[in-house]
Amino acid sequence: MDLAFSNDDLAFRDEVHTFVKAHLPADIAESVRRGRPIAKADIQRWQLILYNRGWAAPGWPVEFGGTGWNATQRYIFDEVMAEFDTPETIPFGLLMVGPLIYTFGTDAQKERFLPKILNGKEWWCQGYSEPGSGSDLASLQTKAVLTGDHYLVNGTKTWNSSAHIADWTFCLVRTSSEGKQQEGISFLLIDMNTPGIEPKPIISIDGAHHLNMTYYTDVKVPVANRIGEENKGWTYAKFLLGHERNSITEVGLSKQRVRRLKSIAEEERTGGKTLLDEPDFAGKLADAEIALTTLEYLSLRFLAEEAAGRPIGAEASMLKIRGTEIRQQLTELTIEALGYYAAPFEMEQMSDRWNEPSIGPDYAAAQMPQYLFSRAATIYGGSNEIQRNIIAKMVLGL
Amino acid sequence: MDFSLSEEQQLLKDSVQRFVREEYELESRRKLVATDIGYSEDNWAKMAELGWLALPLPEEYGGIGGGAVDTMVLMEEFGRGLVVEPYMSSVIIGGGFLMAGGSEKHKTELLPKLGAGELKLAFGYAERQSRFDLNDVECKAEKSGDGYILNGHKGVVFHAATADKIIVSARTSGGSRDADGITLFLVDNNCNGLSRRDYPTVDGLRASELELDGVAVGADAVLGAVGGGAALMEEVVGQAIAAICAESVGCMDVLQETTNEYLKTRVQFGVPLSKFQVLQHRMVDMFMECEQARSMCYMVTLKIGDEDPVERAKAVSAAKVQIGNSGRYVGQQSVQLHGGMGMTDELHVGHYFKRLTMIDTMFGNKDHHLKRYADL
Numbered sequence: 001m002d003l004a005f006s007n008d009d010l011a012f013r014d015e016v017h018t019f020v021k022a023h024l025p026a027d028i029a030e031s032v033r034r035g036r037p038i039a040k041a042d043i044q045r046w047q048l049i050l051y052n053r054g055w056a057a058p059g060w061p062v063e064f065g066g067t068g069w070n071a072t073q074r075y076i077f078d079e080v081m082a083e084f085d086t087p088e089t090i091p092f093g094l095l096m097v098g099p100l101i102y103t104f105g106t107d108a109q110k111e112r113f114l115p116k117i118l119n120g121k122e123w124w125c126q127g128y129s130e131p132g133s134g135s136d137l138a139s140l141q142t143k144a145v146l147t148g149d150h151y152l153v154n155g156t157k158t159w160n161s162s163a164h165i166a167d168w169t170f171c172l173v174r175t176s177s178e179g180k181q182q183e184g185i186s187f188l189l190i191d192m193n194t195p196g197i198e199p200k201p202i203i204s205i206d207g208a209h210h211l212n213m214t215y216y217t218d219v220k221v222p223v224a225n226r227i228g229e230e231n232k233g234w235t236y237a238k239f240l241l242g243h244e245r246n247s248i249t250e251v252g253l254s255k256q257r258v259r260r261l262k263s264i265a266e267e268e269r270t271g272g273k274t275l276l277d278e279p280d281f282a283g284k285l286a287d288a289e290i291a292l293t294t295l296e297y298l299s300l301r302f303l304a305e306e307a308a309g310r311p312i313g314a315e316a317s318m319l320k321i322r323g324t325e326i327r328q329q330l331t332e333l334t335i336e337a338l339g340y341y342a343a344p345f346e347m348e349q350m351s352d353r354w355n356e357p358s359i360g361p362d363y364a365a366a367q368m369p370q371y372l373f374s375r376a377a378t379i380y381g382g383s384n385e386i387q388r389n390i391i392a393k394m395v396l397g398l
Numbered sequence: 399m400d401f402s403l404s405e406e407q408q409l410l411k412d413s414v415q416r417f418v419r420e421e422y423e424l425e426s427r428r429k430l431v432a433t434d435i436g437y438s439e440d441n442w443a444k445m446a447e448l449g450w451l452a453l454p455l456p457e458e459y460g461g462i463g464g465g466a467v468d469t470m471v472l473m474e475e476f477g478r479g480l481v482v483e484p485y486m487s488s489v490i491i492g493g494g495f496l497m498a499g500g501s502e503k504h505k506t507e508l509l510p511k512l513g514a515g516e517l518k519l520a521f522g523y524a525e526r527q528s529r530f531d532l533n534d535v536e537c538k539a540e541k542s543g544d545g546y547i548l549n550g551h552k553g554v555v556f557h558a559a560t561a562d563k564i565i566v567s568a569r570t571s572g573g574s575r576d577a578d579g580i581t582l583f584l585v586d587n588n589c590n591g592l593s594r595r596d597y598p599t600v601d602g603l604r605a606s607e608l609e610l611d612g613v614a615v616g617a618d619a620v621l622g623a624v625g626g627g628a629a630l631m632e633e634v635v636g637q638a639i640a641a642i643c644a645e646s647v648g649c650m651d652v653l654q655e656t657t658n659e660y661l662k663t664r665v666q667f668g669v670p671l672s673k674f675q676v677l678q679h680r681m682v683d684m685f686m687e688c689e690q691a692r693s694m695c696y697m698v699t700l701k702i703g704d705e706d707p708v709e710r711a712k713a714v715s716a717a718k719v720q721i722g723n724s725g726r727y728v729g730q731q732s733v734q735l736h737g738g739m740g741m742t743d744e745l746h747v748g749h750y751f752k753r754l755t756m757i758d759t760m761f762g763n764k765d766h767h768l769k770r771y772a773d774l
């Protein structure tokens with residue numbers, strides 16, 4: 001056991017630090033600092049900066065355009081990214097379908113899709129859930145019928161994050177109704193511009209449009225866009241859910257939140273002093289920070305296991321559970337810090353085109369929407385109830 | 399000991415329920431929230447007609463002379479409907495101040511109008527630095543001739559835009575957090591020197607930032623004793639807290655009932671969600687939170703008229719803490735158990751969750767009242 005960084009690690013740390021400091025666009029950092037939603041174009045701009053430096057995909061192997069970093073280097077990189085107001089990585093391409101394609105895809109698929117995931121030119125969305133199939137994903141009904149060299153897809157997907165601004169979707173479809181539900185599912189990559197695909201907005205409780213219900217009517221998908229074998233889609237989906245659970249840990253994002261919350265608590269006043277000097281509040285903030293440190297070390301242990309070639313199993317569900325609970329703890333504490341200024345809810349204030357002075361302090365506007373949306377974190381990516389079921393069954397043998 | 403409603407109270411309950419059923423279907427509420435003023439003047443007139451605006455006001459000033467239990471009955475049903483009309487600001491708080499601190503002239507002139515729906519009031523007390531401390535007042539009132547000149551800022555003043563008069567706390571003497579030296583003023587909404595910035599709030603209400611820049615008022619604008627505003631605020635805000643506890647119980651009941659129903663109808667893994675024991679236990683906990691909240695709501699309602707200010711303050715803070723705990727749990731878990739559906743603006747669940755979130759903040763959150771209780 002050893003926590004110390006080598007001289008090489010420290011030099012690497014400096015290198016990343018210097019780079020981010022010099023290249024993170026100030027306007028993007030400002031939006032992140034304020035907690036505003038970050039526009040697609042801005043996320044792409046930052047992704048391209050990392051791409052040009054060769055750092056687009058810290059977790060990918062070198063041969064597919066990744067960095068090939070070891071566990072320590074990845075940790076250092078994440079740590080530095082969290083130290084600055086860098087935008088969060090959109091998971092669908094880089095963290096989800098990318099690893100799936102380089103693990104199970106054909107050479108043609110790798111060539112076609114990976115470069116544009118790396119440089120951020122193409123955006124992906126996830127087409128798993130359906131109105132009748134949420135936690136019970138394997139019951140999904142969207143049908144794909146093989147006709148010649150393409151599938152004809154019909155059905156309804158829902159809760160599709162970013163489907164309205166995505167170029168491609170990775171989709172689970174039913175190709176067989178024989179045998180076990182899980183054994184009749186295939187994994188397709190679908191161009192969102194194909195005729196017959198219609199995303200309809202779902203407005204969420206934060207008042208924003210993140211989600212969509214997507215209708216598929218006679219959508220033609222080339223067989224060449226299937227990942228792996230027909231009816232083996234569930235295996236690939238499970239591989240990918242594992243990745244999603246890891247990425248949902250969001251240690252870096254939560255560190256940024258802790259930092260922001262501290263600066264808010266330094267501004268807010270109560271009884272003539274700052275909220276940060278108020279023992280009850282300071283205690284709750286410390287509690288959240290300690291929970292985050294605990295999560296960080298939990299995830300470092302898993303990372304080290306993986307790096308040593310011992311892939312982690314269902315234990316990863318712990319990271320998803322704690323990561324999302326801590327995110328909610330922090331967003332809740334943040335609106336608590338604002339007192340009455342959690343109440344004003346002017347959607348236009350969230351836009352970077354908003355030129356009027358803010359209502360109350362300038363950091364206030366985005367916090368309530370962030371709190372409200374964070375309630376979804378314990379629902380998506382396999383709800384926390386489902387994650388606990390998984391640990392009970394797979395880890396504890398219950 | 400008796401926790402049952404009288405015949406008249408039961409009739410009141412039925413009539414508010416009918417109103418909520420007829421006027422407060424989620425789609426109608428959504429339309430109201432999106433209008434310029436954010437509520438319906440027709441509803442307000444209807445409330446006047448039904449005698450609700452006069453409910454807590456004394457009979458000698460055209461009121462009904464109802465008590466705390468009547469207000470509780472009404473507010474609980476308003477909570478069930480997520481009613482957005484400015485009843486709390488205007489009748490409970492505004493009326494409360496007029497009754498507790500108004501001069502005979504204020505009462506004879508204003509209370510009948512308030513009860514008839516011809517006058518609306520709002521209350522501006524919070525400031526940027528004050529957080530939940532009613533006595534942290536920097537807004538200044540300086541004597542000028544017979545009257546006063548007011549300068550300062552008031553934040554997040556609910557329903558200020560549609561109020562005819564705004565009750566403002568300002569300092570006539572003392573240091574910025576002293577209890578002594580705060581005076582309450584009735585300020586005309588359209589007076590010179592008062593500027594407002596109006597905005598919607600997360601729970602579908604309206605609020606405003608107020609700037610008072612040399613607002614001149616006469617001596618007759620003072621409510622209660624000069625410098626004696628703290629005690630007045632404590633009394634009236636206590637009544638407002640009792641009322642908001644009842645509202646919150648109404649919100650929680652709706653969430654508990656709907657979530658229970660949802661679990662019985664939503665099928666996953668071939669069975670209704672209600673078959674999963676973790677979810678059953680979650681529902682049991684939600685149900686228990688509702689019942690505990692209701693118990694504390696009764697407690698504070700029955701004690702709000704207590705002679706002893708310490709008893710009263712303890713009851714108020716204790717109830718507010720329990721309501722905060724319960725509302726948080728019931729709100730968050732209702733969203734969680736509805737899965738993706740709970741996250742949509744389309745379903746009513748999220749709207750109740752948002753109102754419960756703000757109810758915890760209103761008039762001091764859980765931490766504030768824990769501390770206040772411990773210090774009493």
Ligand SMILES: Cc1cc2nc3c(=O)[nH]c(=O)nc-3n(C[C@H](O)[C@H](O)[C@H](O)COP(=O)(O)OP(=O)(O)OC[C@H]3O[C@@H](n4cnc5c(N)ncnc54)[C@H](O)[C@@H]3O)c2cc1C
Pocket residue numbers: 125126127128129131133134135136158159160161162211376379380381382383384385386389664666667671674676677734735736737738739741
């Ligand atoms: C903001 C957001 C973004 C999303 N993004 C995407 C996306 O991009 N692509 C996509 O495909 N999907 C997405 N989803 C969908 C998400 O994966 C589902 O919402 C989730 O799987 C839960 O399904 P459900 O909503 O149908 O809830 P249900 O499955 O109906 O669950 C309702 C409640 O019951 C609980 N429950 C269900 N089964 C059990 C059980 N066996 N034991 C105990 N408790 C149980 C759940 O935990 C939940 O609390 C998103 C959802 C949200 C809210």
Ligand SMILES: Cc1cc2nc3c(=O)[nH]c(=O)nc-3n(C[C@H](O)[C@H](O)[C@H](O)COP(=O)(O)OP(=O)(O)OC[C@H]3O[C@@H](n4cnc5c(N)ncnc54)[C@H](O)[C@@H]3O)c2cc1C
Pocket residue numbers: none
């Ligand atoms: C101090 C003490 C005094 C007692 N006094 C008396 C007495 O005077 N007279 C008398 O008759 N008995 C008495 N009992 C016995 C008591 O009623 C039993 O201990 C109790 O009913 C639990 O039974 P068990 O110990 O067999 O545990 P089990 O029934 O084996 O339960 C073990 C655990 O599993 C949980 N569990 C069991 N079934 C379920 C389920 N369906 N769903 C979820 N969780 C479940 C339980 O809650 C418990 O946590 C006493 C026990 C104690 C500890």
